[in-house]
Structures are given as C-alpha cells and as structure tokens.
Amino acid sequence: MSSQYPLKANDVKGRPLVVGDWVRVAVLPDIAALDRHAKRAFCFALGKTFRIDSFDRYGHAELDLSRKLGSFETIWVEPAFLSRSRAVRRTDI
Secondary structure, eight states, X not given: OOOOOSXXXXXXXXXXXXXXXXXXXXXXXXXXXXXXXXXXXXXXXXTOEEEEEEEOTTOOEEEEOHHHHSSOOEEEEOGGGEEEEEOOOOOOO
16 A cells, blocks of 8 residues: 655646745645634635745645734645645746
C-alpha cells in the first residue's frame, strides 16, 4: 500500500504551488472534528487570500491568518483546497 503523503503541491485546478504564492482558500476541509476555535479560523479563511509560508512534511500549506484575523493564527491546508491567485515571481538564474 502506497502512502498518499506528501501531498502534491497542486491547487484545486492542478496548478503547481510554491512557498510565496498567494492563494485563496477555495474549499473547506472536513472540520467537523475540530474545536470551535479551529472551526472559526477555517471558516474565516474561506474565500480570502493568503501567502503560503511553507509546506509541512505531509504537503500541507501553512497559511498565516494573523494580519487579517487580528490575532495569531496559522492553519495548515491541503493544497487541493486552495486556488492560486498570484504566483510568486520566479526569476531565471
């Protein structure tokens, strides 16, 4: 049995994502088992844009909600639930 992790860093439309890209949270993951605080953070993020700060070892994108939420909050989201709204500038070396 092969592992599904790490997740591919592709958005909901199959476009590749990298650290620094701006993404919109397009789909909510299953949040039923989360506590009230976490549910609120995910619901707040839906439809808003954030910059990808990093990817964890499983392939989840780290999104910092602090600037838009007003308090320290970070969520980790599967790339398939995101839609790239602006790619980070990639320069040719």
